[in-house]
Amino acid sequence: MMELPNTGTNGRIADLITGYLFNELNDSELKELEKWINSAAENKMIFESVLDASSLEKQGRIYASINVNSALIKAKQHLKFVKHPEINTDRKVKQLWTRIAAVASLFLICTIGLYYLNKTGLADTSALLVKQNEIKAGSNNATLTLGNGKKIILSTAVNGKLAHDAGVVITKAADGMLVYEISAHNRQDNLQTNTLSTEKGEQYQVRLPDGTKVWLNAASSLKYPSSFSQTKERRVELNGEAYFEVAKDKAHPFVVSTAQQSIEVLGTHFNVNSYIDEEITKTTLLEGAVKINGSVLLKPGEEAVLAKSGSLAIHSVDTENAVAWKNGLFIFEDETLKTAMNKIARWYNVEIQYQDDNLKLLTVGGSISRFDKVSEVLNFFGKAGNIQFDIKGRTIIISSKK
Template sequence: MTMKKSERLIVKFVTNQASQEEIEELTEWLKKEKHQIVFKDFVKTNYAIDAAMYTFDSAQLKKQLSERIESESNVFQKRRFSSYYKYAAILILALGVFYFYRNSNLFHSKENVIIPRQDDIVLQLDNRSMEIDTSEARNVTDKNGNIIGKQEKNRLVYSNTNSSGKLVYNTLKIPYGKRFEVQLSDGTVVHLNAGTSLKYPVQFLKNQSRQVYLTGEAYFEVAKDKAHPFTVNTQEVNVEVLGTKFNVNTYPEDVSTDIVLVEGKVSLYKEKKTTENQVYLTPGLKGSNTRGEQKITIEPVNTDYYTAWVKGSLVFKNASFASIIKNLERHYNVTFINKNKTLGKEIFNARFDNEPIETVLKYFSDSYKIDYMIDEDVIIIK
């Protein structure tokens, strides 16, 4: 295991964000005495843990853990504490540091651990709304009880048929802190980023173009169908394709709408499409429209920067700190209060691959001396 990876696992463990697999991996790494020294020094340096170490007392640990578990009113939290007990005990035994457990922030310290809000993904049907639990698999039905699709945990798949009747729309609303995927009835796959809303037909109609409506950000893998062009409608720019892969970023609070083409060809236009007002993109190009303006500009880009979010990564290239914290709010479902107005204009470059927010903040703190304090789901930049 590299030093960088070991530090990531330590951060996740100390901030109660490590999975059981990651804790088992960290436990295996800690079997070497030199790694235990690294662990203690890292925790002491970065989490202000007192250097004093006490003898491990498994009975006392079990008692205190049980008390914590019983005090939790939320069933999910009980399950999580129960599953963590076994591995927490292994780690503490390996280190011989009961004091670390007793004084650290391992179990939801409200002073130093960020606790993001947990909001639900909502599917708005023709006559009702339902919350999406990504741990479940179930059928989705219309108002008449007919099965129109199936939820497969974090993916929703609609029946692959065309309709000859009228259009019936569903809308998926993704909160901050979550992502989701939907496969439309024509086979088109759409990856939805945090803070996004997508309105689409349950079934597309024969002899009509395929149209969906987007607010937020989504990556489209459009099924090819020459007879039925596919159009993504946003508040500012419309995107028309036959079959291709592209990213659309159109958050209402952002100053521009950006379309990045990965594969195929797309046309962009404002309002109604005419021969004169269309702009075409080929792979590797980004089309942008500043809100309120008519002109669509084009520039070559590295498409990976704009699609990394699909796999959970965050990439910032020549980005202002103000725009970075806006993205962090969406990605982690937290709130930033930036009291350093000069800092908001500073430009940064960074990449984070599925990191907990504590790791992200530590990077900025260590690299750029950014000072901050935490109050549950609120991060205050001093």
């Protein structure tokens, strides 16, 4: 059984692997990661396994039965990670759950160990899903629609300048982020509305003209002007889910409009979940302060839950759960199977069918990587309840276990 390197080294490697997964490494960091990978065959195996656990199965290797939550807890204890005030402002200091997820992957490979079995002995009695129609996780992609109607598919767009709109230069950065910058010859006479939209199975990041960063989840859209410089407020329209890190500007409040609410901020970090097909809209505050519909003030660590009936409730929550999607995780905390499967459907671009509507009311809990193939996520659910899954094309059929 392989041993993990010392805590400091392991934490650094976890950061580098996480940065690689999220396209956040600079040239120096990429070289550092490449050096570690090439320094030992075991390191290369660990790296490849974190990226694609199925590579081990193809070589006739499988994991022992793994409790993902246990691995995450062990990783957290191993890191002894303490959040500092600057965690939300320093790019190189990862969010807690992102870092734990990367180290947990190393634990799954290193401390649990690999079991080498012959292909003839691969019958796994705990397997809950036949992987005949495997479906991969989503990826970074989106469509940018300019004010003149021109559409740009960002996954195929070359890095660099994409467009120039009334003195605003729109570029695709090396890390994949969409960036708006005001040029020296900015004009205000023809500013137009841009729309960044994701389909099912897509997510993307954008830095708006004022410096605000937005992470857009799957099946979502964000509308915004190409510049805020001549507006009294910085207003954007959201459909779906997004995480915001708002640039501070006391003179120009930042406003997020959804189908049911308006969120006003001066400079803060928060997540908004406002899908049309969900019964509620959630606004979760991580830092700063926001005002809901002009009256309700949220404090850090609180979540506003707005029902379609108009009733609004405020709860204290674990904010890491709300932004788990941004950090590469699914975290389910005693939520209905229907709500959980809605998240799966958006990220894996699949349809869901229930053989019995009562199954929608089952509650599920736990956490697992968003980068796993769909069969691994479904097996994770299946082990926790009396349910089974079948995949037909891009449809997941859910039924009671026979």
